Amino acid sequence: MRNDPHKDWDNLFNQLPLDTTLSVEQLEKVKRCALDAFENRPAP
Amino acid sequence: MARTDRNVFGELFDHFYPLIFAYCTRRLVVRECAEDVASEVFLKVAHGIQGFPGLCIEDFRRWLFRIATNELNAYLRQSIRRRELLEAVAQMGRINASVSGPLLDDTSSLDWQEVYEALGNLTDREQSIISLRFFGGLKHEQIAEVLDLEVGTTRAALSRALEHLRIRLGSRDVGRRSASDAPQGDFENA
Numbered sequence: 001m002r003n004d005p006h007k008d009w010d011n012l013f014n015q016l017p018l019d020t021t022l023s024v025e026q027l028e029k030v031k032r033c034a035l036d037a038f039e040n041r042p043a044p
Numbered sequence: 045m046a047r048t049d050r051n052v053f054g055e056l057f058d059h060f061y062p063l064i065f066a067y068c069t070r071r072l073v074v075r076e077c078a079e080d081v082a083s084e085v086f087l088k089v090a091h092g093i094q095g096f097p098g099l100c101i102e103d104f105r106r107w108l109f110r111i112a113t114n115e116l117n118a119y120l121r122q123s124i125r126r127r128e129l130l131e132a133v134a135q136m137g138r139i140n141a142s143v144s145g146p147l148l149d150d151t152s153s154l155d156w157q158e159v160y161e162a163l164g165n166l167t168d169r170e171q172s173i174i175s176l177r178f179f180g181g182l183k184h185e186q187i188a189e190v191l192d193l194e195v196g197t198t199r200a201a202l203s204r205a206l207e208h209l210r211i212r213l214g215s216r217d218v219g220r221r222s223a224s225d226a227p228q229g230d231f232e233n234a
Binding site for chain 2: 006008009010011012013015016017018019020022026027030031033034035037038039041042043044
């Protein structure tokens with residue numbers, strides 16, 4: 001039996017071939033939208 | 045301060061957006077979908093910041109990941125989105141048997157489509173716990189706070205969710221799950 005099953009799952013999911021990096025341009029674009037939404041948030 | 049100060053909110057965005065985007069990418073696989081959901085999360089956060097119930101950055105993290113997890117679950121309840129995910133994940137290929145073997149106690153290799161398909165057949169609660177742990181990188185204590193559970197309950201629930209996932213992956217060659225593989229009652233209210 002496995003002594004540390006979560007370690008095995010960590011090893012599995014660490015193999016995910018996905019790129020999670022973001023360009024500065026992407027970040028700035030989303031940030032502008034978020035800040036606009038912040039400025040227009042409902043009053044308390 | 046984040047409730048009223050644009051600069052503080054901007055700093056929170058800079059710190060947390062990449063984490064939420066990575067969380068969404070690992071859960072949804074399709075980059076464009078992850079961008080949409082991560083952006084939607086921050087629009088909801090900005091819109092609802094006046095009602096943020098916490099006091100510190102850990103409270104904010106918990107609140108943020110709760111919103112993101114709810115958004116991801118809602119997104120994946122749409123069958124067209126699940127199909128999109130499985131089509132994308134089919135392109136990701138196989139997993140080295142040296143990595144998958146210890147999980148299944150055999151030497152066969154898995155592909156990512158099998159993993160995501162099995163994950164998608166778990167309850168929302170199980171998917172949330174596994175996603176927060178392995179896609180969001182949260183610790184047990186943090187997952188417990190996001191899902192409003194005791195830490196001990198979270199540990200047990202994660203172990204059971206992983207066991208359900210392992211059973212589904214182990215039986216993938218003999219068709220769909222049998223009744224004995226069904227999640228138990230404590231996950232039914234996810």
